[in-house]
Amino acid sequence: MGQQTLHSDEGKEAIDYLVKDRGLSIGVIKKFQVGYCPQRVDHELRGRIVTPIHDPYGSLVALSSRQLKKKFFFHESYDKGFYLYGLHIAKPYIIKYGRVVIVEGEFDVMYLHSHGVPMAVGMCGSALNLFQLSVLARYCENIYIVFDGDKKCNQSIKRVLNMYHANHMWTELRNSEEREGVKLYPVKLPMGYDPDDYIKKFGNKKFIALLKGTDYSVRRKRSNV
Numbered sequence: 337m338g339q340q341t342l343h344s345d346e347g348k349e350a351i352d353y354l355v356k357d358r359g360l361s362i363g364v365i366k367k368f369q370v371g372y373c374p375q376r377v378d379h380e381l382r383g384r385i386v387t388p389i390h391d392p393y394g395s396l397v398a399l400s401s402r403q404l405k406k407k408f409f410f411h412e413s414y415d416k417g418f419y420l421y422g423l424h425i426a427k428p429y430i431i432k433y434g435r436v437v438i439v440e441g442e443f444d445v446m447y448l449h450s451h452g453v454p455m456a457v458g459m460c461g462s463a464l465n466l467f468q469l470s471v472l473a474r475y476c477e478n479i480y481i482v483f484d485g486d487k488k489c490n491q492s493i494k495r496v497l498n499m500y501h502a503n504h505m506w507t508e509l510r511n512s513e514e515r516e517g518v519k520l521y522p523v524k525l526p527m528g529y530d531p532d533d534y535i536k537k538f539g540n541k542k543f544i545a546l547l548k549g550t551d552y553s554v555r556r557k558r559s560n561v
Contacts (some may be wrong), residue, residue, distance in 0.1 A: 338561075339366070339371045340370060341371065341372045341373070342365075342370065342371050342372040342385075342451070346372070346374055346375070346490075346498060347372040347374075348444075350372040350385050351365075351372075351392070353365060353385070353404055354370065354385070354553070358443055358447065358532070359447055359450060359451070359532060359536065360446050360447060361449075361450040363445050363450075364449045367449070368388075368399070368422065368446055368449075369387075369388050370386070370431040370446075371386045371387075371388075371450065372384070372386065372389070374386055380410065381401050381410070383401060383403070384404075384405075384410070385398065385401060385402055385403075385404065386399055386400070387399075387400045387445055388398050389411070389414065389419060389421060389422065389460060390419075390424045390548075392420075392471065397414050397419055398412040398413070398414040399411065399412050400442060409484065416459075416460035417460075417461060417463075417465050417467060418460035418468075418473065419460045419468075420438070420457040420459065420460065420468055420472070421442050421445055421458035421459070421460055422445045422446070422449070422456065422458055422500055423451070423471075423472075424443075425454075426445075426449075426454060426456060426457050427475060429454040430455045430457040430472070430475045431476065432455075433455050434476050434477055435455055435476060435477075435478035435479070435480060436455050436456075436472050436475070436476050436479055436481060436484065437456045437457070437460050437480045437547065438456075438459065438461075438472075438479065438480065438481045439456055439457075439482050439530075439531050440459055440482075440483065440484055441458055441530075442458055443532070444456070444531045445458040447531065447535070448532075448535075451535055451540045452543070452544075453543070454539045455476075461561050462482065463495075464496055468471075472517045475518060478518075478519050479519065479520050480517065480523055480547050481496060481521065481522050481523060482523045482525065483522070483524060483525065483559065484525060484529070484530040484531075485508045485545070496520075496522065498555060509540060523546065523547060525546075531543065546558070
């Protein structure tokens, strides 16, 4: 929606914000089909940057949007717990590299794709659930969960690990031809940093090294589904 408008005179402020302020590449903006809804449109999305949400196979699920330079989001109603932002784009890279990086927001996902981490996906809501983890386990064996470095980080990590340990879904999914076990890596960024802040200051190589240097993992068995 509004990709042509994004690259028109009217969308200049929006494209400048995405490229200069948020550090996204033009190629990634096009790949994720980011658009801009013009002011003349009689719709609640007018004047907003629009990011479509897709299912793992590329079918449109809903539209999400944000005001320019303001952290005010609006999205159409959909079940956030069933989807991961950008999975339809990241999936080939997840399979190729055998790992996935989960971050908290849409712009974090696009930033990582713009800076050499194309196996990144994002939570569509504020909480990660077992269904989303099981979907990712179909494509890779190493799941890195990168939380923003804030007060809620430790609580979020603890909740995910408790949920992961307590649920028997992983063993129920197994069949007679088991592959290697799925490993879950909670990655905590320094206080006050989110992924794009971290890469802007330290570079993407340092971010990748942070992932590789994660010394705590949770191992579960993975199925062939």
